[in-house]
Every structure is written in C-alpha cells, then in structure tokens.
Amino acid sequence: MTETEAFRPNWTSPPGDTIADVLDEKKLSLAAFSKRIGCSIDDAKDLVAGRMVMSVGLARKLHAELGATVEFWMSRDFHYRESVARLSGVENNAWIAELPLGDMVRFGWMRPVGAAQEVAACLRFFNVPDIGAWRAKYALLQERVAFRSSPSFESRRGAVAAWLRQGEIEAQSVKCSAWNPKLFERQLAEVRSLTRRKDPAKFVPNLRDLCAAAGVAVVIVRAPNGCRASGATHFLSDRQALLQLSFRYLADDQFWFSLFHEAGHLLLHGRQGFFLEGMGTAATPQEQEANSFAERILIPPRWHDEMLSLPTSSHEVIKFARKIGIAPGIVVGQLQFHRRVKASHLNGLKRRFTWS
Numbered sequence: 001m002t003e004t005e006a007f008r009p010n011w012t013s014p015p016g017d018t019i020a021d022v023l024d025e026k027k028l029s030l031a032a033f034s035k036r037i038g039c040s041i042d043d044a045k046d047l048v049a050g051r052m053v054m055s056v057g058l059a060r061k062l063h064a065e066l067g068a069t070v071e072f073w074m075s076r077d078f079h080y081r082e083s084v085a086r087l088s089g090v091e092n093n094a095w096i097a098e099l100p101l102g103d104m105v106r107f108g109w110m111r112p113v114g115a116a117q118e119v120a121a122c123l124r125f126f127n128v129p130d131i132g133a134w135r136a137k138y139a140l141l142q143e144r145v146a147f148r149s150s151p152s153f154e155s156r157r158g159a160v161a162a163w164l165r166q167g168e169i170e171a172q173s174v175k176c177s178a179w180n181p182k183l184f185e186r187q188l189a190e191v192r193s194l195t196r197r198k199d200p201a202k203f204v205p206n207l208r209d210l211c212a213a214a215g216v217a218v219v220i221v222r223a224p225n226g227c228r229a230s231g232a233t234h235f236l237s238d239r240q241a242l243l244q245l246s247f248r249y250l251a252d253d254q255f256w257f258s259l260f261h262e263a264g265h266l267l268l269h270g271r272q273g274f275f276l277e278g279m280g281t282a283a284t285p286q287e288q289e290a291n292s293f294a295e296r297i298l299i300p301p302r303w304h305d306e307m308l309s310l311p312t313s314s315h316e317v318i319k320f321a322r323k324i325g326i327a328p329g330i331v332v333g334q335l336q337f338h339r340r341v342k343a344s345h346l347n348g349l350k351r352r353f354t355w356s
Contacts, residue, residue: 014050015076022066037061050080092119095131098158103224109166126165134161140274159226160276167244171217171236174208178239179215181267187214188263188297195256195298195327200247200353207259216241216266218259223248231258233265234274241266252351253333257294264293298330307331312341314349327351 023033034044046052054077059070096118104110113121128134138161187210197203204220211218223229223246232244243262247255258277265275268289299307303324310316321328329350335341
C-alpha cells in the first residue's frame with residue numbers, strides 16, 4: 001500500500017467497542033454507566049452496539065465519564081457510520097451481481113427499476129427483510145448447488161434461488177386439495193397418458209389439475225441464466241407439496257422423466273427434505289430410487305425387456321410406444337440411457353418444446 005492509499009478495511013468497529021473496553025478497565029457495569037450518562041439501560045445497549053447515532057451532547061457526557069475529547073467521540077462515530085455505508089454498498093453490489101436480474105425482469109418476475117431501487121425490489125421479490133436474511137434462508141442451497149453441479153455446467157446460488165422463489169410465487173395461485181399420497185400415486189397413471197399429447201398448452205393444464213387434486217402444485221418455471229436445475233420438490237406446508245420443473249432441455253423425454261423423478265421423491269421420501277435436480281446431480285440412494293421410480297412408471301417392468309430387444313428403427317419404436325401407451329420420444333430416451341442406441345440416433349422421434 002502506498003502512502004497515498006487510504007486504509008479501507010472490510011470490517012467496522014462502532015464507538016461502542018471503545019466504550020466497552022473503557023468500562024471493562026474501570027470495572028464499571030453497563031447499568032452504572034447508563035445512570036452516569038443519564039440514559040436507560042436499553043439506550044446504553046444501543047450505544048455500545050452502534051445503533052445510536054452520536055450527538056454532541058452525548059459526546060460531552062462520554063468525555064466527562066470515560067475521558068478522550070468530544071472531537072474524538074464525534075470523529076469515532078462519523079468514521080464508523082461512513083464505513084457502514086461503504087460496506088453496505090459493497091455488499092449490495094455483490095449480492096445483486098449474484099442474481100440473474102436481467103432474466104428476472106425479462107421473464108416478468110420483476111418490474112424494471114433504477115439502480116438505486118434494485119436491492120429493495122429484489123428483497124421484496126424474495127420476501128426477506130435484508131441480505132443477511134436472504135443468505136440465511138438460502139445457506140443450504142450454496143452447498144447443494146456446489147455439490148450437484150458439474151464444472152462444465154456450473155450453477156450459481158443466486159440464479160437457483162431466484163428460480164425456486166418464482167416457483168413458490170406461482171404455486172400460491174394453484175388451488176390444491178390436501179396432500180394425499182395414495183391419490184397422487186393413482187393420478188400418475190393418468191398423467192402418464194398425457195405424454196402422448198404434443199402441445200404443452202393442452203397437456204400442462206390437465207397435468208396441473210390431476211396433481212392439484214392430490215395436494216401437489218406443479219409449476220413450470222423457465223430457468224434463468226446460471227441456473228442448471230431441471231426440477232425440484234419440497235413441501236410448502238403440511239398440506240401442500242411443490243413440484244417444480246424448468247423445461248430446461250425442451251425435449252419430451254427429459255421433461256416427463258424429470259416429472260416422474262420428482263413425483264418419486266414426493267412418494268418415496270415424503271417430507272424428508274428438499275430435492276434439487278440438474279447437471280451433475282449426485283448419485284445418492286434417494287436419487288437412484290427416484291430414477292428407478294420414474295423408469296418403472298414410464299416403462300413398466302413387464303415391457304422393459306421387450307424394449308431393450310427392439311429393432312432400432314423408427315417404425316419399431318413408434319409401434320412399441322403405441323402398444324404401451326407412451327410417447328415415442330420417451331422410448332428413445334430410455335434406449336439411449338441403456339445404450340441400446342447412440343445418443344445421436346432416433347432423436348427425430350423426440351418432441352421439442354419452445355418457450356413462448
């Protein structure tokens with residue numbers, strides 16, 4: 001650091017730190033100190049914690065009781081307030097940089113605001129009072145994102161948090177019955193039949209209604225830049241579960257497998273926790289169980305061996321898919337997963353979705 005550079009630490013120290021040190025040296029209790037300067041014990045606590053702004057009158061009382069000059073106490077408080085403002089600005093900028101603000105506005109999750117209002121607008125979006133509360137709320141997400149992302153497809157905590165929060169917001173408008181796992185499992189047979197429908201505008205409303213009847217709010221939220229999640233499940237309350245999908249891959253085999261995978265988490269693991277899927281998802285026992293569940297729903301065990309022995313032609317795949325009542329693209333996806341065909345083969349049978 002050169003002589004012309006100012007010392008700008010990334011920490012703050014209120015005048016109360018100095019007050020506490022002097023009180024300790026003088027063996028003076030906070031209660032006794034508050035009486036000497038003519039304030040309540042609560043005001044004295046606020047003063048020591050840095051919550052009370054220094055006045056000239058207060059500085060004079062500190063000078064009389066603790067020593068140091070009036071100018072010292074006023075200067076001490078001024079530099080503390082200045083540091084707090086500077087560090088708050090740094091923290092605010094760092095937090096906003098974590099968020100996919102452009103996509104949040106572009107997708108209609110937030111209205112465009114000026115730079116001075118960005119922090120307040122984002123806090124309202126997440127329904128938290130301050131950045132510290134946001135970090136506490138999404139603390140576990142940091143570990144999950146880091147653990148379940150591959151180096152090539154890195155997810156950012158802020159982007160995933162924004163995607164999850166939008167899912168919660170959209171779930172509020174879904175009218176659900178109380179969580180009923182037995183009914184939900186029965187409904188999945190009818191959900192499976194929706195895979196043969198081509199247009200999401202037609203099958204998504206039916207999908208939502210079937211799941212809502214069993215207490216599951218299904219929301220499809222576009223993933224913003226930096227969010228590699230394909231699906232997530234957790235319980236919003238004892239009565240309602242959230243099943244969130246991103247349509248990230250925009251192909252029917254991935255969409256429907258993700259849906260039944262998340263449904264598997266709800267039925268197999270209940271309220272045990274929060275599940276987040278995406279690139280690099282760890283092969284935990286719970287993830288393997290959800291994968292097996294999804295495969296059993298899509299390709300029932302009695303048809304599994306026949307699928308793996310199919311001649312690898314479009315005609316045979318279409319005929320088999322019609323026989324078991326499922327979309328051909330899903331059969332292709334399973335054949336590719338089991339390495340019965342190459343990842344580049346038969347992809348023309350998959351339906352591709354687009355975001356409007």
